[in-house]
Amino acid sequence: MAGASPVWVHAVSVGEAQTCRPLLAAARDRDPDCRIALSTTTRTGADIAGRMLTGLYDARFFFPWDIPHILSRFLDGLRPKAFATMETEIWPNLLYELHRRGIPSYLVNARLSETTFAKIMKRPAFWRPVFGWFRAILARGEGDVERFLAVGAPADRIRIIGDCKIDALLERRRLFDETAARRMVPAGPGPVFLAGSTHRGEEAIVLDAFARLRQDHPDARLVIVPRHPERGDEVRVLASPFGSVSLLSEEPDAWDILVVDRIGVLFDLYGAADAAFIGGSLVPKGGQNLMEAAAFGLPICHGPDMEDFPEATRRLGDLGVAAQVADAASLASRWRESLSDAVRDAAREGCRRYFHDLEGASERAWSTIRSGFEGDPRS
Numbered sequence: 001m002a003g004a005s006p007v008w009v010h011a012v013s014v015g016e017a018q019t020c021r022p023l024l025a026a027a028r029d030r031d032p033d034c035r036i037a038l039s040t041t042t043r044t045g046a047d048i049a050g051r052m053l054t055g056l057y058d059a060r061f062f063f064p065w066d067i068p069h070i071l072s073r074f075l076d077g078l079r080p081k082a083f084a085t086m087e088t089e090i091w092p093n094l095l096y097e098l099h100r101r102g103i104p105s106y107l108v109n110a111r112l113s114e115t116t117f118a119k120i121m122k123r124p125a126f127w128r129p130v131f132g133w134f135r136a137i138l139a140r141g142e143g144d145v146e147r148f149l150a151v152g153a154p155a156d157r158i159r160i161i162g163d164c165k166i167d168a169l170l171e172r173r174r175l176f177d178e179t180a181a182r183r184m185v186p187a188g189p190g191p192v193f194l195a196g197s198t199h200r201g202e203e204a205i206v207l208d209a210f211a212r213l214r215q216d217h218p219d220a221r222l223v224i225v226p227r228h229p230e231r232g233d234e235v236r237v238l239a240s241p242f243g244s245v246s247l248l249s250e251e252p253d254a255w256d257i258l259v260v261d262r263i264g265v266l267f268d269l270y271g272a273a274d275a276a277f278i279g280g281s282l283v284p285k286g287g288q289n290l291m292e293a294a295a296f297g298l299p300i301c302h303g304p305d306m307e308d309f310p311e312a313t314r315r316l317g318d319l320g321v322a323a324q325v326a327d328a329a330s331l332a333s334r335w336r337e338s339l340s341d342a343v344r345d346a347a348r349e350g351c352r353r354y355f356h357d358l359e360g361a362s363e364r365a366w367s368t369i370r371s372g373f374e375g376d377p378r379s
Helices: 014-019 022-031 042-050 066-079 092-101 112-121 125-133 142-150 164-174 178-184 203-214 229-242 266-270 310-318 328-337 339-357 360-372
Strands: 007-010 036-040 059-062 082-086 104-108 135-139 157-161 190-198 221-227 244-248 258-259 275-278 300-302 323-324
Touching: 007 022, 007 092, 014 042, 014 164, 022 036, 022 164, 022 360, 036 042, 036 203, 042 059, 042 221, 066 092, 082 360, 104 300, 104 360, 112 125, 112 142, 125 164, 125 310, 135 142, 135 360, 142 157, 164 339, 164 360, 178 266, 190 203, 190 266, 203 221, 203 229, 221 229, 229 244, 229 258, 258 360, 300 328, 310 339, 323 328
Parallel strands: 007 036, 007 082, 036 059, 082 104, 104 135, 135 157, 190 221, 190 275, 221 258, 244 258, 275 300, 300 323
Antiparallel strands: none
16 A cells, blocks of 8 residues: 555444444544555445445455464555454454554454353453453443453553444434435335344244234335345245235335345335334344434334343333334234334434434544554654
8 A cells, every 4th residue: 555554444344334434534534644444354344335435545455364474464565553443353363463563453342242252251361462462442331341351451451432333323314315215115104114134033023023013004014124135035935925025126116025135225224114123132143233223213122132232222221212022922012012102202212312422432432543653653
């Protein structure tokens, strides 16, 4: 990469690429001459970066293999003045080589799920020095700090900055194009219920709940967004006994059930829904991001497994936004309740309170990163 040494930001896949947008925007706004190199691991992450982050980086590439001789040659060429990786992307060989070269590294929006925490605790002696190679671990909240301390991360390297996902979500909400959402889900006489990021085993429960709901609301429609869009045809076949089913890729005019077989449209679809179910929670997958639905002030429900988003789940539950369901009957009941003015008003107010004063994590993260290279001759 020609020119001044860049700050290298790594966003493994779709969610991390979306989360790092306000971080890159803060860098562009505060330090417009600072060069940014962005890496991803997955093809879908690269696609999202190309679509959503254009103009916010100077170079983009796939993450190199975490093998010492490959990393050494790669770093010789890139010459980064700092490295920031999003959430839980922790590569020991890279972190060691950065540490050896005196290049500061940062874990931004740092989190440890219960699953990751349990794996690390099996080999704490290995991971303790790895966490020590970070210049700073920028955690989302107290729960994350407790886990990092428990695995041996140095207390003086950990600080709470808040959740960068909040910044990303609120920016996307401000830029939301309702016209585009309505092209996918045209307005109709009845309510629209959305099941987002569903996994195999959940669609059958969602469809059963929808059938129960339509006994009282025959004009209701259902949008199912499988976590893996390549399952679109599979879900369409599963849904066919429950009404008229179409795939989003077919650009249908009318349907009872819409199965989304495209990536990157879930956020906009929440803007066309009246209530939402969050997938990955009725099966043991740790749950999916419920804050996207909350950005639109929707009544939300989810299953019992939300371990990947514990603090948001607890807080949104306390505020009357999110409710836990266990099966088709309780899901249908929650969806019925979601149509009442009282529940809808409570959800909107709860979401407003949840997001209030939560902005700014990305600015704080960039301030920390830039403090690590200010005065660096490579700048």
